[in-house]
Amino acid sequence: MLSRISIKYFSRTYKASLNKDTIPxxxxxxxxxxxxxxxxxxxxxxxxxxxxxxxxxxxxxxxxxxxxxxxGQKPISFNREVLASCLTNDIEGSRMIFSSDAVDRAEYYLSHFKHRAIGAYTDIQGVRCIMREVKSFIEKRDGVNVDENNIFLTNGATEGITFMLNLLIKDENDGIMIPIPQYPMYSALITKFEGTQVPYYLDESKGWGMSFEELERSYAEATDKGINVRSMVVINPGNPTGQVLAQEDLNRVIQFAHDKQIFLLADEVYQRNIYVDKEFCSVRKAIKELGSPYDNDVELASFHSLSKGLHGECGLRGGFLELHNIDSVVNLAIYKFKAVASCGNIIGQIGVGLMANPPTKDTVSKEVFDLYQTxxxxxxxxxxxxxxxxxxxxxxxxxxxxxxxxxxxxxxxxxxxxxxxxxxxxxxxxxxxxxxxxxxxxxxxxxxxxxxxxxxxxxxxxxxxxxxxxxxxxxxxxxxxxxxxxxxxxxxxx
Amino acid sequence: MLSRISIKYFSRTYKASLNKDTIPxxxxxxxxxxxxxxxxxxxxxxxxxxxxxxxxxxxxxxxxxxxxxxxGQKPISFNREVLASCLTNDIEGSRMIFSSDAVDRAEYYLSHFKHRAIGAYTDIQGVRCIMREVKSFIEKRDGVNVDENNIFLTNGATEGITFMLNLLIKDENDGIMIPIPQYPMYSALITKFEGTQVPYYLDESKGWGMSFEELERSYAEATDKGINVRSMVVINPGNPTGQVLAQEDLNRVIQFAHDKQIFLLADEVYQRNIYVDKEFCSVRKAIKELGSPYDNDVELASFHSLSKGLHGECGLRGGFLELHNIDSVVNLAIYKFKAVASCGNIIGQIGVGLMANPPTKDTVSKEVFDLYQTxxxxxxxxxxxxxxxxxxxxxxxxxxxxxxxxxxxxxxxxxxxxxxxxxxxxxxxxxxxxxxxxxxxxxxxxxxxxxxxxxxxxxxxxxxxxxxxxxxxxxxxxxxxxxxxxxxxxxxxx
The missing domain is CATH 3.90.1150.10 (Aspartate Aminotransferase, domain 1)
Known part of the structure; x- marks a missing residue:
């Protein structure tokens, strides 16, 4: 790492104030x-x-x-045509080179901005019409009712995860249960916020499956050490392990979280990346179908991203966070975080809208739909x-x-x-x-x-x-x- | 605020784990x-x-x-044509509706990506060719030599400022000198990182001028209370005060920072927004022209943004951070922050390139240049x-x-x-x-x-x-x- 940096010589009497002894x-x-x-x-x-x-x-x-x-993965043409059309000052020009369905979709977004100005800051949580596209997406996927005010549009999933971990960790006594192996962003953020990792091991011999004895063991071991277990992270499909959790597995996670009164974090950014004969089930859906008292109680933040799935638009930085069963202070706290960080970038936001509300047979021409599907x-x-x-x-x-x-x-x-x-x-x-x-x-x-x-x-x-x-x-x-x-x-x- | 949020009733026996008593x-x-x-x-x-x-x-x-x-401010056509061309899968189509200078510029950026894929994550600090555009911009503006490895492309200026304040504050004993009145992002971030504000008052009766007696008073008062003053924020031109600092003022700030061995944060996002007969002087330039020992010693982070100036592209979220005279651990720490946060969004990054390296008489046709200038x-x-x-x-x-x-x-x-x-x-x-x-x-x-x-x-x-x-x-x-x-x-x- 240090090879990237030219060596700095301060004058003899001067010592840099910010150095390895003074940074956190x-x-x-x-x-x-x-x-x-x-x-x-x-x-x-x-x-x-x-x-x-x-x-x-x-x-x-x-x-x-x-x-x-x-x-080498190519971006989806329809999405890029919408995004390019939104950016140009001359949308009628766009009609000469893009499909009219894409330009119409761009018009739809532009019509929701004063002066059609996508170069303006949006509301802190995001553009309202895109938040509604996300709301409908979750409602359709999970058969639930979503409060759009519990949706935040973020720069990738990472930003939402960062907010939640920041909120869940007060000090080193606060523990976050993470799967091992895990995606190292979690360990990096837990260290950054000075919390404690509470590892639960996935079972390699059972296709990286989750064991509920292991969840109990992990929780008990942490609690015995005086750690206050605050939350559990579920990554489904798994990163780096690639396993897809069955709904019964999720049910037991939810019951576990309810039993311990801990907050669930559901990292579901790979929900469209499934290659076997299994269906993705969100934690949100599993909670809903488990019914009372879980559906009224279990606190949940779910994350999704434009970077993965079939669009793979990592560079655009788009994602969303959805909260469920939260104390109102949580929404307010995330709102404050986001206010200081500023709105998600608009191209990422529109990208999320396109992911949540893709073209269908009924909304676009056959040609456009066929190309999209292909x-x-x-x-x-x-x-x-x-x-x-x-x-x-x-x-x-x-x-x-x-x-x-x-x-x-x-x-x-x-x-x-x-x-x-x-x-x-x-x-x-x-x-x-x-x-x-x-x-x-x-x-x-x-x-x-x-x-x-x-x-x-x-x-x-x-x-x-x-x-x-x-x-x-x-x-x-x-x-x-x-x-x-x-x-x-x-x-x-x- | 609470009016936005539907009221949540948990079942009688259940208490939300994340509530006003458990969040930081x-x-x-x-x-x-x-x-x-x-x-x-x-x-x-x-x-x-x-x-x-x-x-x-x-x-x-x-x-x-x-x-x-x-x-109602309109975006600059050239910039939007470049951005739209970068996003489309069909850049030859772009030539039918955009100026060829803009499409050529898009080609220039695309040629720096593997598979021309601007939808990929970039390197953590940013796209190298854009970092070099920023390097040249600072070198030309200030007559200095810039190490490109000390440049980070960020989602707006805010992200860089957040990194620096996070780094400069270990606990409540660490104080950050901020002008009063100040841009409230500073106070919000200092509170978030649990540091202490050390206010220095601008003199309203002298056009919101800076008084050096006031800097000394502010520093002494904080030090007397046991506060370790770590850094001083300079906002130039001023927000919310609108004043433009003269180079002599900056010289005294630099000498003050050197004397106290504190880190300077220069918020210069309004550098092109000047309406009187004064010239903007960056802190970087003032340090250079003051010469030794300041130019070898004074630690500085400078911030710039795509959101202000004459482009006003707030929604795109682009900005940069430049470090000067830093211990190598600072670069490494920012690198780690940025690695976890992920790269700046690519449209914001390219926007910063366009701001740093605008079209000139020599690089584009007269027609395109005239329109840009107009x-x-x-x-x-x-x-x-x-x-x-x-x-x-x-x-x-x-x-x-x-x-x-x-x-x-x-x-x-x-x-x-x-x-x-x-x-x-x-x-x-x-x-x-x-x-x-x-x-x-x-x-x-x-x-x-x-x-x-x-x-x-x-x-x-x-x-x-x-x-x-x-x-x-x-x-x-x-x-x-x-x-x-x-x-x-x-x-x-x-």
């Missing part, structure tokens, strides 16, 4: 594996490649992060194909075992690294899985993330890999290179 | 005047108007917030005209005195409210300036913000008003209505 220690401690050591090394290599330093591969392949368009189907088919490919290929590599990718965009395979390799890693001050991932990057240009950043059972090693390379042959080549590297490693250290 | 108290305490009571009342009125409730005015006029496009000039002329108009009109109202608006987008006039009116306000539990602003909203539909949210000398009352209504006649009418209301008030309570 939580910031020194916080780590964010997905964008950590591997990303830093790759950035350095990228710069060297630009300076024509030679490597034994043509390019760096980012299988480390859920960033579909960076790997594009989404193509993306889904590619994700599914590569999900299967990854599981199959990885399981054929000696030393690697990989659960089926049921959903999301990742596999989290286990690798049984030889003891002598682990010893060497420890001598070098590296966790063995980090050493493995760094060496793969070095030798093949492929970026994958060590399991240690996500959490894993003591003594086991994993990595996270995405199913996002749009080119089939490139995905196969990448998996083959990981296979070759691993085989060589296994022979060398056996 | 700093969130309960934090207030954000610009989007506070006035904004809430107006939102309620707006809804009533939609339900055809009658008011003694046609519409609500938002003079409370620096939101130019909401009041549009910017029109916006500047309007802002300047209305700045003068506001000062003149307000000073003609009995009981109101208003300093010249040298820059930014606001006047902060003083109003001498009659004692009996103040007594009545206190009986109602309102600060007198809030009562005044609420009543103006009630009677005229005009939104202005009470001075108490910005801070003001004890016993004085002010309000903030923007110079942003694009229509001349509407601006005049609004000022006349404020005048009539105030005259009536003065007669009634004299």
């Amino acid at each position: 220690s939580s910031i020194i401690r916080s780590e964010y594996a997905v964008r950590g050591a591997i990303a830093e090394k790759a950035l350095k290599m990228q710069r060297q490649m630009e300076d024509e330093v030679k490597f034994p591969f043509e390019k760096i392949i980012q299988l480390n992060i859920g960033n579909p368009q960076n790997l 594009q989404e189907q193509h993306i889904h088919d590619g994700l599914k194909y590569r999900a299967n490919l990854i599981t199959e290929k990885l399981n054929s590599i000696q030393g690697i075992t990989c659960n089926e990718i049921e959903g999301a965009m990742y596999a989290f395979p286990q690798i049984k690294l030889p003891q002598s390799y682990c010893d060497l890693a420890h001598q070098e001050g590296l966790s063995p899985d980090l050493k493995y991932c760094l060496e793969i990057l070095d030798k093949t240009g492929i970026m994958i993330v060590p399991g240690s950043g996500f959490g894993q059972e003591e003594g086991t090693y994993h990595f996270r890999i995405t199913n996002l390379v749009d080119s089939k042959s490139e995905m196969i080549k990448a998996l083959d290179r990981i296979g070759e590297f691993t085989s060589d490693l296994m022979s060398l250290y056996k | 108290s700093s969130i309960i305490r934090s207030e954000y005047a610009v989007r506070g009571a006035i904004a809430e009342k107006a939102l309620k009125m707006q809804r009533q108007m939609e339900d055809e409730v009658k008011f003694p005015f046609e519409k609500i006029i938002q003079l409370n917030i620096g939101n130019p496009q909401n009041l 549009q910017e000039q029109h916006i500047h002329d309007g802002l300047k005209y209305r700045a003068n108009l506001i000062t003149e009109k307000l000073n003609s109202i009995q009981g109101i005195t208003c300093n010249e608006i040298e820059g930014a987008m606001y006047a902060f006039p003083q109003i001498k409210l009659p004692q009996s009116y103040c007594d009545l306000a206190h009986q109602e539990g309102l600060s007198p300036d809030l009562k005044y602003c609420l009543e103006i909203l009630d009677k005229t539909g005009i939104m202005i913000v009470p001075g108490s949210g910005f801070g003001q000398e004890e016993g004085t009352y002010h309000f903030r008003i923007t110079n942003l209504v694009d229509s001349k006649s509407e601006m005049i009418k609004a000022l006349d209505r404020i005048g009539e209301f105030t005259s009536d008030l003065m007669s009634l309570y004299k």
Whole structure:
């Protein structure tokens, strides 16, 4: 990391006031594996490649992060036509090059702004007509009634999650239950807000399933240590684990939360990324169908995003947060956070509207609808194909075992690294899985993330890999290179 | 505020876990005047108007917030053509309706993305080619050398300011010097991070000038109380005060910061909004020209934004942060904050590139350049005209005195409210300036913000008003209505 920064010499008598001793220690401690050591090394290599330093591969392949368009996924034409039309000063010009359905949709949004000015700050919670699109989306999906005032449009799901964790953590006695392995944004934010992680382990031997004995164990262990367990995070479909939770699993989570009177956080950003014969069930829906008293009691914040699903518009930064069964102070607090942070960016907001309220047979021409469907189907088919490919290929590599990718965009395979390799890693001050991932990057240009950043059972090693390379042959080549590297490693250290 | 939220009844035995006693108290305490009571009342009125409730005015006029496009300011065509072209999947189509210079510029940006995918996450600090545009912008403006690694592209200036204050405040013993009156985002963030405000008063009788005796007094008073003064905020041009600081003033601020070894935060988002014969000087430039030891020592973070200036693209959420003379841990810490928050939205980032590197005579056709210049000039002329108009009109109202608006987008006039009116306000539990602003909203539909949210000398009352209504006649009418209301008030309570 420090290599990015030119060294600074202050004059002899002067000491920088802001230094490692004066910044909050939580910031020194916080780590964010997905964008950590591997990303830093790759950035350095990228710069060297630009300076024509030679490597034994043509390019760096980012299988480390859920960033579909960076790997060739195309944006959905209808959405981009709407967004481009909203931005231009000449919407009649847009009609010359875009479908009239898209331009009409842009007109719909523009008509909700004074002076048609999408360059203005919106209301703090978001543009009202888009909040209503989100409300209808949830109502249709879950068969519930949604209060639109409990919806906040955010810059990606991350912003909403940040607000909630900030609110749920007063000090280090406050604990947040997170799955292990988990998405490291959670651990980074819990550290930042100086709370305590309360890990519950997913069962790798049962397809990364959730065990309710484990939830009870986790809660009891934390409580015994004097930790006040405030909340539990559910990531469904799982990141990095790719499992899809059944409604009965969710029911038990809800009953658990009710029993302990804790707040549920439902990270459901991968709800459209399912590749097996299972249906996504939101926590909101499961609560509704469980009925009283859960439906009146269990406190819930759910998150969704424009970055994942089939649109993959990470760069636009759009998402939403929906609150359910909350004390009014919670809405007010989120409102205050958002007021200071300012409204979500408008292109992300409109993107969320398009995700929540996609074109249908009844609202657009057959041609536009067919293209939309074809594009989404193509993306889904590619994700599914590569999900299967990854599981199959990885399981054929000696030393690697990989659960089926049921959903999301990742596999989290286990690798049984030889003891002598682990010893060497420890001598070098590296966790063995980090050493493995760094060496793969070095030798093949492929970026994958060590399991240690996500959490894993003591003594086991994993990595996270995405199913996002749009080119089939490139995905196969990448998996083959990981296979070759691993085989060589296994022979060398056996 | 609570009126927005439907009342929630939990079942009798259940108590919401997240409630006023369990959320961090700093969130309960934090207030954000610009989007506070006035904004809430107006939102309620707006809804009533939609339900055809009658008011003694046609519409609500938002003079409370620096939101130019909401009041009729048009976006710059060139910029919007570039942004729209970047978003479309069919850039050749764009050539049919946009200037080829704009499409070429879009091509330039797209060529810096793998697969031309602007829908991908960018690097954490931002798109490298845009960071370089910002670097050149600062170098040309200030005659300095900028390390591009010290630039972060952010969602507006707010995000960068939030990072810096988070970093500068460990606990309540850490003090941040802020001007009074100040932009209330500062006080809200200092409260949120549980630090201490250290106010230094601007001198209203000297055109809201800065007094160095006052800086010393403020610092000494805080230090005497055991506060560790960590940083000083300079807002130039001033918000809400509209003054433009001379380079000599900045020199003394820099010497003060060096003497006390404190970190400078320079909020320079209004650098292009100057309406008098003064030139903007950045803190960065003043440091450079002061020379050694200041140029090697004084720690600085400077902020700029796409929301203000002549583009006024608040909804796009773009801005940047530049660091100077920092310990490397500061860059790393900001990098970590930004990694967890995710990259700035791409449309905001490209908007910042367009602001930093506008079209010139040498880079675009005469036609495109002339249109760009004409549009910017029109916006500047309007802002300047209305700045003068506001000062003149307000000073003609009995009981109101208003300093010249040298820059930014606001006047902060003083109003001498009659004692009996103040007594009545206190009986109602309102600060007198809030009562005044609420009543103006009630009677005229005009939104202005009470001075108490910005801070003001004890016993004085002010309000903030923007110079942003694009229509001349509407601006005049609004000022006349404020005048009539105030005259009536003065007669009634004299």
